[in-house]
Every structure is written in C-alpha cells, then in structure tokens.
Amino acid sequence: MKRRYSGFYIGERPVDMNVSLSAWTNLKTRLTAGYSETIQTTWIKLVAQAENKLTPVDPNTRLLTYLATLVFSYTGMHAYKLFLDLLKADSKLSEEFLLNAMRRPETAKALSTIAEIRRDHESRGSNYFKYARLIGPQFFMPLQTKQCPDFVYLEVCLLKKFPTFNENQDPGSIVGLDRIATQQRMFLSRFADAIYAASQKNQATSSNEYGDL
Numbered sequence: 001m002k003r004r005y006s007g008f009y010i011g012e013r014p015v016d017m018n019v020s021l022s023a024w025t026n027l028k029t030r031l032t033a034g035y036s037e038t039i040q041t042t043w044i045k046l047v048a049q050a051e052n053k054l055t056p057v058d059p060n061t062r063l064l065t066y067l068a069t070l071v072f073s074y075t076g077m078h079a080y081k082l083f084l085d086l087l088k089a090d091s092k093l094s095e096e097f098l099l100n101a102m103r104r105p106e107t108a109k110a111l112s113t114i115a116e117i118r119r120d121h122e123s124r125g126s127n128y129f130k131y132a133r134l135i136g137p138q139f140f141m142p143l144q145t146k147q148c149p150d151f152v153y154l155e156v157c158l159l160k161k162f163p164t165f166n167e168n169q170d171p172g173s174i175v176g177l178d179r180i181a182t183q184q185r186m187f188l189s190r191f192a193d194a195i196y197a198a199s200q201k202n203q204a205t206s207s208n209e210y211g212d213l
Contacts, residue, residue, distance in 0.1 A: 157192035
C-alpha cells in the first residue's frame with residue numbers, strides 16, 4: 001500500500017503513514033476460511049455498497065478494487081470469471097452466442113447458472129452475488145471448478161485462441177481438471193475450435209451441430 005499510494009491518491013504519501021498488515025491478514029483468513037458468518041456478511045455488505053456508490057474516477061474506487069474486489073470477488077466461481085474473460089476477448093463472442101454454442105449435457109448446469117446471474121443480478125446492477133460463496137458454499141455451486149471441470153476446460157481452450165490470454169496457460173494444470181480423461185480433453189479442444197470458427201463467421205450456431213466432433 002505504501003509503494004502504491006501515489007497510484008491511488010494525489011500528493012505525497014504522509015511521512016507517518018504506518019500500515020499494519022496483521023489486521024488485514026487476519027480478516028482475509030477469516031473471510032476465506034469461514035471463521036465468522038457475521039464478519040463475512042458485514043464485510044460483503046460494506047464492500048458491495050461501496051462499489052455501487054463510488055464513481056470510477058474516485059481514488060477510493062481503485063483502492064477498494066486493489067484491496068478487496070480483486071482479492072475476494074468471484075471466490076469459488078472460477079467458471080464465471082473465465083466466462084467474463086471470454087466476453088472481453090472478442091466482440092464476436094456475445095453472451096447469447098456463448099450461452100448457446102457452449103451448451104452440452106456436461107456444461108448445461110454451469111451455463112444455466114451463468115444465465116441466472118446475468119438475468120437476475122448483473123442486469124440489475126447488483127454486485128452482492130460476487131461474494132456469495134464467501135458466505136456459503138450453497139450459492140452458485142455449479143460454477144465451482146470441481147463441479148464443472150469440462151466447462152472450465154472448454155473455456156480455457158477457447159480463451160487460448162486470443163492473444164490477450166496467457167499463452168502459457170495450460171488448461172490441464174488447473175486444479176480440478178486433472179480427472180478429465182484424455183479422450184474428453186481432445187473432444188473439448190476440438191469443440192473449442194468449432195466454437196471459435198463459428199464465432200468468426202458470426203454464426204450463433206447451436207452446439208448440437210458439433211455432436212460428431
């Protein structure tokens with residue numbers, strides 16, 4: 001925080017600025033390990049409300065993002081974070097296209113949960129859902145990697161088509177994906193190729209057409 005002070009606020013850093021990391025480390029541990037539901041709920045309400053009220057140009061927005069949003073948002077929702085990355089990767093990868101083209105029996109639950117989030121939370125400007133799994137594992141469970149390994153593998157294979165994604169990212173190295181059989185990995189890779197090709201032709205093709213891959 002001391003090193004990055006000038007990135008958040010205008011002017012020189014206060015000489016007597018003394019930041020104790022012990023309290024922050026304690027809070028992080030309690031939030032992620034489920035030590036106190038009261039702490040988790042209170043913290044989430046405060047951060048979510050601050051996110052809604054602060055403007056993008058407010059220096060406190062950057063500080064909040066650095067200390068809280070980047071650290072805790074979408075905890076246990078790796079599949080949704082990757083979905084957002086796909087939407088940013090290429091304008092041709094629209095939400096409607098992805099929800100349709102990526103659908104298969106093994107991806108259906110995750111995609112239905114994503115559609116629910118987009119419809120019931122994102123569209124209303126609510127950001128509380130981003131921290132839901134800090135409160136309890138029952139929220140958005142289908143988006144946890146171990147619940148949808150095939151879907152996460154497919155997402156990473158598709159993301160690797162774009163230069164903005166880390167070229168060295170191996171989908172097989174992600175925790176929870178090691179149980180996917182080699183034959184299924186090969187299929188998902190070809191499936192990603194077909195989805196990418198369809199997106200570049202601007203065709204919102206149903207995944208049913210890829211059944212013989």
